[in-house]
Amino acid sequence: MSSTEKTGLSRRSALCGLLVALAVPGGLAACGGEPSTSGGGTTGTSGGTAGTGTAGAPPIAALADVPDGGGLVAGNPATSKPLVLVRTGDAVKAYDATCPHQGVTVAPPENGTMTCPAHGSQFKAADGSLAKGPATTGLTEVPVKVENGQVVLA
């Protein structure tokens, strides 16, 4: 009986991780919104929580899913806003992916540059600074770290 329940939770946890990795905005709400108050109390989500400063924060993405020398766009688990991740080896930086011009989500970096598809603003992957307008400011860095193979908020 309880093993079936645990299997359900594991599948759910895996699905939640997938939704986060795919940056599905509603996925986070669906994953975190039900603290089981019925009977069993805390059943303990398997894995995941390594007990650091961001107590229980879901990962942004698996490091293995972030192309080395490039990056990807994923959801910020704290705000549900898009983050653009930039990977160089085992180091990952993250920026708010919302273009400061008119709010369109910028594309992942190519050749060291993140480009906004709306009007062509460009930002340097190394530090998020503005490389080309019409935006007038760069992207805001969001502190992240790699922990147990997962990119998480720092």
Ligand code: FES
């Ligand atoms: S919204 Fe990004 S360049 Fe205009």
